[in-house]
Amino acid sequence: MPEDNWSLILQIFWIIFFIMIFTGANQRIQMKLWSIDIRNKLNMIRRYVEEDKERVSNFMRNLGLRNPELVLKKTLDFFTIEPVTIEPTDIIKRMDHLIRTSDKSFREIVKKALPSLGRYERSLIETGLSIVSAIYMVYKVVRHYLLTGEKENNWILLMQLELLMPQILKIVTAYHKALDAFTTGKPVGDGIGPLIAYRLIEEGEVVSKRVIDETSIYEVKLANRRFFIIKAEGPGSNVGHPGRVLADLVDQLNGNVDLIITIDAALKLEGEDTGEIAEGVGAAIGDPGPEKIAIERAASKYNIPLRALIVKMGLPEAIQTMRKEIYEAGEIAVEYVKKLVDRLTSENSTIIVAGIGNTMGVPL
Amino acid sequence: MIPLTGQDMIYYLAIIAAIGLAVYFLLETSRRPKEPETETKELLKCIKCGYTIEKEYSVGDFIGLVKDKCPKCGSPLKIIAIYDVVKKTPEKTLKPPKQYT
Numbered sequence: 001m002p003e004d005n006w007s008l009i010l011q012i013f014w015i016i017f018f019i020m021i022f023t024g025a026n027q028r029i030q031m032k033l034w035s036i037d038i039r040n041k042l043n044m045i046r047r048y049v050e051e052d053k054e055r056v057s058n059f060m061r062n063l064g065l066r067n068p069e070l071v072l073k074k075t076l077d078f079f080t081i082e083p084v085t086i087e088p089t090d091i092i093k094r095m096d097h098l099i100r101t102s103d104k105s106f107r108e109i110v111k112k113a114l115p116s117l118g119r120y121e122r123s124l125i126e127t128g129l130s131i132v133s134a135i136y137m138v139y140k141v142v143r144h145y146l147l148t149g150e151k152e153n154n155w156i157l158l159m160q161l162e163l164l165m166p167q168i169l170k171i172v173t174a175y176h177k178a179l180d181a182f183t184t185g186k187p188v189g190d191g192i193g194p195l196i197a198y199r200l201i202e203e204g205e206v207v208s209k210r211v212i213d214e215t216s217i218y219e220v221k222l223a224n225r226r227f228f229i230i231k232a233e234g235p236g237s238n239v240g241h242p243g244r245v246l247a248d249l250v251d252q253l254n255g256n257v258d259l260i261i262t263i264d265a266a267l268k269l270e271g272e273d274t275g276e277i278a279e280g281v282g283a284a285i286g287d288p289g290p291e292k293i294a295i296e297r298a299a300s301k302y303n304i305p306l307r308a309l310i311v312k313m314g315l316p317e318a319i320q321t322m323r324k325e326i327y328e329a330g331e332i333a334v335e336y337v338k339k340l341v342d343r344l345t346s347e348n349s350t351i352i353v354a355g356i357g358n359t360m361g362v363p364l
Numbered sequence: 365m366i367p368l369t370g371q372d373m374i375y376y377l378a379i380i381a382a383i384g385l386a387v388y389f390l391l392e393t394s395r396r397p398k399e400p401e402t403e404t405k406e407l408l409k410c411i412k413c414g415y416t417i418e419k420e421y422s423v424g425d426f427i428g429l430v431k432d433k434c435p436k437c438g439s440p441l442k443i444i445a446i447y448d449v450v451k452k453t454p455e456k457t458l459k460p461p462k463q464y465t
């Protein structure tokens with residue numbers, strides 16, 4: 001090829017290149033590429049939504065519901081409005097009220113549709129529905145930003161979305177996979193708190209048992225000490241109200257408690273190992289606020305030492321079937337709790353242990 | 365065929381290198397780390413002698429369920445845990461599974 005042609009081609013190429021840069025056409029091309037990529041990933045989320053809807057529908061159909069579509073339609077768009085935060089007076093009370101009302105309404109929808117069903121199956125359906133509704137919500141929001149970005153040529157919006165998509169997809173995939181555990185009732189990673197509580201109850205000698213507010217309280221004699229062990233009532237998909245129950249219990253005991261230990265699963269940082277155990281101070285509970293503050297208030301009111309034990313795991317591991325590493329960490333944590341109690345209290349003292357988390361698959 | 369000059373060679377090389385780079389980056393970004401497949405197991409423990417055995421999970425089983433007999437002493441076995449393990453692929457294992465001590 002003669003040299004003249006080459007330089008002509010190069011000249012044209014550079015001219016086009018500069019025109020594109022000055023007019024922003026290069027940005028358009030990039031935007032188009034981004035929106036194609038986002039669209040592909042969004043379609044993946046849509047497939048998840050369709051698939052999970054089908055699975056939950058089939059699950060309900062197998063349990064005797066003739067048209068599960070109605071229940072799905074009602075629950076998919078169910079929402080709870082957050083309380084006003086610029087006026088903090090009784091925000092906890094208001095938030096607690098809203099959370100409870102929301103839970104209750106959600107449950108009533110399922111109960112109305114399947115009145116003859118047991119609590120256990122209903123709890124699985126409820127959680128299954130809330131998983132589908134969470135994925136659907138993500139789908140709707142991503143779609144909203146994609147369409148807005150395209151419509152208004154907002155390439156910054158699309159760029160942010162494009163950069164966030166892998167993370168969003170990771171979370172959505174985790175939820176999608178979690179449905180398997182929630183339709184079969186296997187314990188999930190988040191259930192490590194209740195599992196440790198269960199193990200402690202089994203090891204000790206049960207003195208009394210109560211169930212308040214979907215939360216079990218076991219009075220257990222263990223290591224010459226009086227233990228009150230709190231966990232969500234199992235084996236359904238349930239987190240209970242451990243904070244409020246613990247606070248009431250402390251009040252009933254007139255504050256004669258020597259130690260409070262909360263045990264929970266905690267999200268690990270990237271790079272940390274799954275199943276790592278860490279000890280600390282404070283209330284280990286990941287609720288929006290009401291339960292946690294109840295524990296903190298009860299402990300500070302009577303000046304009771306408040307200790308926390310966490311088992312670290314990633315989000316997918318927390319909501320999917322419990323991994324063996326987590327179970328093994330739980331076994332270590334049981335011994336850890338006993339050592340902690342031995343170190344911090346003397347014989348005949350009273351100790352409250354709360355195993356926080358979803359107790360699905362873990363009885364008592 | 366027109367003989368190639370040195371200048372042409374450079375252009376061709378540049379084009380080939382550009383295409384190579386583009387392909388490399390495309391492959392690099394589209395390759396995702398595959399998640400290991402898992403299967404659910406249950407851990408059973410003998411009520412009497414403490415013998416433990418790991419079995420396949422079957423639907424409907426739950427922690428605390430008493431099922432099967434202990435192969436050692438004949439006492440009933442109780443499910444003490446249900447968990448997921450990474451499916452073992454015999455052909456290639458890069459890293460030995462982590463042990464907790």
Ligand SMILES: [Zn+2]
Pocket residue numbers: 410411412413414415434435436437438439
């Ligand atoms: Zn045995």
